[in-house]
Amino acid sequence: MSKSTVAHITNNPDEPVTFFKQITEAAKKQSTEDVIFMNLATIDEEFGVLNRTVVYRGLSDDNCIIYVTQRFTRNFKNIQANAKCGITFFLPNVVVPLQGQDPAIWQVRLIGATAEELPESQLDEWWNKELLSAQIRDHIFPCGQPVNYVELVEKHDRFLHDHLESKVPLQRPATYTAFKFRAQRWDFLKVGSGQIADRVQYRRLENGDWQSMHVST
Template identity: 65%
Template sequence: MNESSVSRIVDYPDEPTALLQQLLDAVRNHQPESQIYMNLATIDDEFTVLNRTVLYRGISVDKCVIYATQRFTRNYKNIKANAKCAVTILMPVVSLPSQGSTPFLWQVRLLGATAVELPESELDAWWNRESLSAKIRDTIFPCGQPVDYDELKAKHDQFLKEYRASGKPLQRPPTFTAFKFEVQRYDFLKVGLNQIADRVQYRRQECGHWQAMHVAT
C-alpha cells in the first residue's frame, strides 16, 4: 500500500544553534565516535562555484558555526575574495527525543552566511581541538598539489615517529586559521520515509533576535 504523511518539527527552542546542538548531541549519543561533516560552497574565479565537504568544528561563544582551514588553500582564497558562503549540514539518521522515537533525516542550511576570520588570539583554542591527523596534514601536506603517494606516506610516517619521540605537542602553524559564519537565516528540514518534509526557519530580525516559523518544503 502506498503511504504518505507530513513530518512535523515540534518543541523547537528559540535559538537556532540550540536546535543544532540538540541534533549534534543526538548523533553523538547514537554514534560516539562519529564525526559531523558539512558542505561548504564558495565563489571561485576559475570554476564559478566550488563546494566541498568539510569537518564541522563547533560553535563559537557568540553562537556561530566554525570552519577551520589553511591560508594557502583555494577555499581560503575564495572566502577572502568573497565572504558570502552557503553551508549545509546533513544528518541522515537522527533520533531526537523531543521529536519522538523514530529516526529522521535532518538537513540544516545556513542562509545568507558571511565568513568572518577569527583573530589570532582565538586560533590556539581551535587548533588544540584538532585531531592529530588534521594537525599533521596542516603541517606537512601540500594541499592541491600533485604528489607521489609513497613519498608522501614516508614523509607522514617519519613526521609521526619524530612527534611521538619528542613527547611535545604540535605547534599551530602560521597558515592555520578559522572562520565563523554570521548567518541571516537557519533552515531546519526534517523528513522520514514516505513523508513530506517539514521545515522550521529562523530569521534574524533587525533587533538581533530570531523569529522562528514553519515554511513549506
C-alpha cells in the same frame, strides 16, 4: 500499499542554535563516531561554485559555526574574495527526543552565512583540539598539489617518528586559521519514510532577534 504523510517539527526552541545543538547532540549519541560533517560551498573565480564536505569543529563563544582551514588553500582565498558562503548539515536516521521517537532525516542549512576570520588570539584554542593526523597534515601536506604517494607516505612517517621521539607538542603553523559564520537564516528540514518534509526557518530581524516559522518544501 504506498502511504503519504506530512512530517511535523514541534517544540522548536526560540533560538536556532539551541535547536541545532539538540539535533547534533542526538546524532552524536546515536552514532559510533563522535563527529559531525558539514558541506561548505564557496564562490570560486575559476570554477564557479565549489563545495566540500568537512568536519564540523564546534561553535564560537557567540554561537557561530567554526570552520578550520589553511591560508594557502583555495577555500581560504574563496572566502577572502567573497565572504558569503552556504553551509549544509545532513543527518540521517536521527531520533531527536523532543521531536518524537521515530528516526528522521534532518537537514540544517545556514543561509546567507558570512565568514569572519578569527583573531590570532583565538586560534591556539582550536589548534589544540585537532587530532594528531590533522596537525601533521597542516605541517607537511601540500593541499591541492600533485604528489607522489609513496614519497608522501615516507615524509609523513618520518615526521611522525621525529615528533613522537621529541615528545614535544606540535606548534600551530602560521598558515593555520579559522572562520566563524554568522547566518541571516537557519533552515531546519525534517522528513521520514513516506513523508513530505516539514521545514522551520529562523529569520534574523533588524533588532537581532529571531523569528521562526514553518515554510513549505
